[in-house]
Amino acid sequence: MEEKQTFIYRRSANYYETDQMSIIHHSNYVRWMEEARMAWMASLGVDYAEMERLGVISPVISVDVKYKKPVLYGETVDIAVTVKKYNGVKLSLGYEMKNVETGEVTTIGETSHGFLKENKIISLQKELPEMHSMLEEHN
Amino acid sequence: MEEKQTFIYRRSANYYETDQMSIIHHSNYVRWMEEARMAWMASLGVDYAEMERLGVISPVISVDVKYKKPVLYGETVDIAVTVKKYNGVKLSLGYEMKNVETGEVTTIGETSHGFLKENKIISLQKELPEMHSMLEEHN
Amino acid sequence: MEEKQTFIYRRSANYYETDQMSIIHHSNYVRWMEEARMAWMASLGVDYAEMERLGVISPVISVDVKYKKPVLYGETVDIAVTVKKYNGVKLSLGYEMKNVETGEVTTIGETSHGFLKENKIISLQKELPEMHSMLEEHN
Amino acid sequence: MEEKQTFIYRRSANYYETDQMSIIHHSNYVRWMEEARMAWMASLGVDYAEMERLGVISPVISVDVKYKKPVLYGETVDIAVTVKKYNGVKLSLGYEMKNVETGEVTTIGETSHGFLKENKIISLQKELPEMHSMLEEHN
Numbered sequence: 173m174e175e176k177q178t179f180i181y182r183r184s185a186n187y188y189e190t191d192q193m194s195i196i197h198h199s200n201y202v203r204w205m206e207e208a209r210m211a212w213m214a215s216l217g218v219d220y221a222e223m224e225r226l227g228v229i230s231p232v233i234s235v236d237v238k239y240k241k242p243v244l245y246g247e248t249v250d251i252a253v254t255v256k257k258y259n260g261v262k263l264s265l266g267y268e269m270k271n272v273e274t275g276e277v278t279t280i281g282e283t284s285h286g287f288l289k290e291n292k293i294i295s296l297q298k299e300l301p302e303m304h305s306m307l308e309e310h311n
Numbered sequence: 312m313e314e315k316q317t318f319i320y321r322r323s324a325n326y327y328e329t330d331q332m333s334i335i336h337h338s339n340y341v342r343w344m345e346e347a348r349m350a351w352m353a354s355l356g357v358d359y360a361e362m363e364r365l366g367v368i369s370p371v372i373s374v375d376v377k378y379k380k381p382v383l384y385g386e387t388v389d390i391a392v393t394v395k396k397y398n399g400v401k402l403s404l405g406y407e408m409k410n411v412e413t414g415e416v417t418t419i420g421e422t423s424h425g426f427l428k429e430n431k432i433i434s435l436q437k438e439l440p441e442m443h444s445m446l447e448e449h450n
Numbered sequence: 451m452e453e454k455q456t457f458i459y460r461r462s463a464n465y466y467e468t469d470q471m472s473i474i475h476h477s478n479y480v481r482w483m484e485e486a487r488m489a490w491m492a493s494l495g496v497d498y499a500e501m502e503r504l505g506v507i508s509p510v511i512s513v514d515v516k517y518k519k520p521v522l523y524g525e526t527v528d529i530a531v532t533v534k535k536y537n538g539v540k541l542s543l544g545y546e547m548k549n550v551e552t553g554e555v556t557t558i559g560e561t562s563h564g565f566l567k568e569n570k571i572i573s574l575q576k577e578l579p580e581m582h583s584m585l586e587e588h589n
Numbered sequence: 590m591e592e593k594q595t596f597i598y599r600r601s602a603n604y605y606e607t608d609q610m611s612i613i614h615h616s617n618y619v620r621w622m623e624e625a626r627m628a629w630m631a632s633l634g635v636d637y638a639e640m641e642r643l644g645v646i647s648p649v650i651s652v653d654v655k656y657k658k659p660v661l662y663g664e665t666v667d668i669a670v671t672v673k674k675y676n677g678v679k680l681s682l683g684y685e686m687k688n689v690e691t692g693e694v695t696t697i698g699e700t701s702h703g704f705l706k707e708n709k710i711i712s713l714q715k716e717l718p719e720m721h722s723m724l725e726e727h728n
Contacts, residue, residue, distance in 0.1 A: 246638035360524035385499035
């Protein structure tokens with residue numbers, strides 16, 4: 173039996189991402205999740221820039237973040253990306269960020285996404301069958 | 312019987328907040344919610360900058376955002392802020408953003424917050440009794 | 451003789467714009483300059499969103515910022531926008547930010563801009579004669 | 590005779606850094622320059638986070654950016670950092686960004702920095718002699 177591999181995206185905190193509490197401002201994790209998501213898609217062979225050129229966009233429907241421990245400037249996190257749910261038209265992804273030095277979970281996130289072409293919801297199976305298969309596999 | 316008044320924070324979308332989907336990037340709404348929250352606190356007589364100088368910080372514990380309709384550059388939203396729950400140590404706020412021209416709800420948000428002094432969770436009733444009373448009133 | 455009036459854009463510093471030096475991060479002033487520029491254009495009757503819909507974009511060619519005094523969270527600046535130079539194809543704008551409470555100059559900026567349509571440099575006089583006249587007037 | 594080696598910091602453009610012109614928003618290059626600068630300092634053995642803990646901060650005095658070619662989402666630049674001038678109390682750095690695929694120069698930048706301790710300008714030679722020697726060497 174094959175085990176599913178978790179995709180990990182490594183990210184160091186930038187100085188400009190801190191705020192005057194001397195921690196990474198909470199809005200930035202939403203951006204880190206996007207970076208991790210795009211890198212995860214690339215690892216599956218999906219080029220988001222190319223997908224957009226084909227007229228398919230994937231707007232974010234919802235974002236949830238739970239802040240467990242602050243991340244400080246100079247620290248690095250490993251962001252694990254997993255498929256939480258995929259039903260052909262909607263995709264939910266989970267994110268777990270761990271401080272690489274301490275191993276502590278700093279942040280838990282979830283995003284959900286639709287897929288649109290010419291402003292209409294599309295079936296990924298029809299429009300991007302390869303991506304559909306890959307998401308099915310990771311579901 | 313007195314009716315609770317909803318606080319409204321008006322915000323215009325900036326060009327630098329757009330992305331190449333030609334909509335406001337989803338991470339920015341988290342920042343707009345912070346702006347609305349700070350303005351709402353100021354409207355209650357709570358000066359967050361002053362609170363920090365007194366050593367009290369209020370980290371964000373969680374953020375949830377639901378994206379109903381995109382906001383475009385040149386558009387303006389009214390952000391209504393309401394207290395969802397307050398139990399003396401934790402505060403949950405709700406946000407509803409409406410396009411001022413169309414009246415459509417664009418975005419629904421929720422944040423929860425703790426209150427810390429010298430890295431310890433504090434009771435707001437003890438440390439900031441006036442703020443506590445005001446939050447009780449709006450609960 | 452008529453005196454040229456200076457356009458002023460008022461901006462309050464947001465919490466998420468601070469960094470761990472407890473000042474507004476230097477990159478954000480570039481964004482404030484954009485906000486002030488767009489508001490100034492709107493005050494001249496130029497709707498940038500509309501201009502883009504007509505196919506004209508105005509990329510930034512250069513940005514210079516001199517940081518005199520930090521701006522802190524809770525502070526507000528008045529940003530004066532002036533035309534430094536305009537020759538029909540290139541526009542240079544100057545920005546002076548003053549702390550509204552102390553009157554001190556905090557930041558001096560300059561940006562220069564071209565105008566493109568279908569990736570070609572255009573003459574504003576031909577393409578947008580009204581905007582051209584207004585820029586001439588403020589030059 | 591030893592040749593001075595140029596430090597290179599590689600950076601991929603993020604989706605959230607784009608704007609509706611479908612290019613990286615011009616303000617973000619100021620942030621990329623900060624990332625490159627911090628990485629360059631780290632390569633010289635200077636830990637900026639540690640420096641701040643010792644009470645030394647290095648505020649940005651000025652930033653200049655010239656935009657030659659846009660950078661698009663999905664593209665990667667190599668940012669070369671060089672010392673332009675160092676006189677013991679003020680440091681000027683130069684930045685040249687090149688699209689790694691095309692080799693074209695996309696962006697040229699310059700920043701200047703002071704060094705403060707307890708709000709007073711300090712001599713780096715006295716306070717951080719090792720960093721001073723390294724900057725002298727790269728001057």
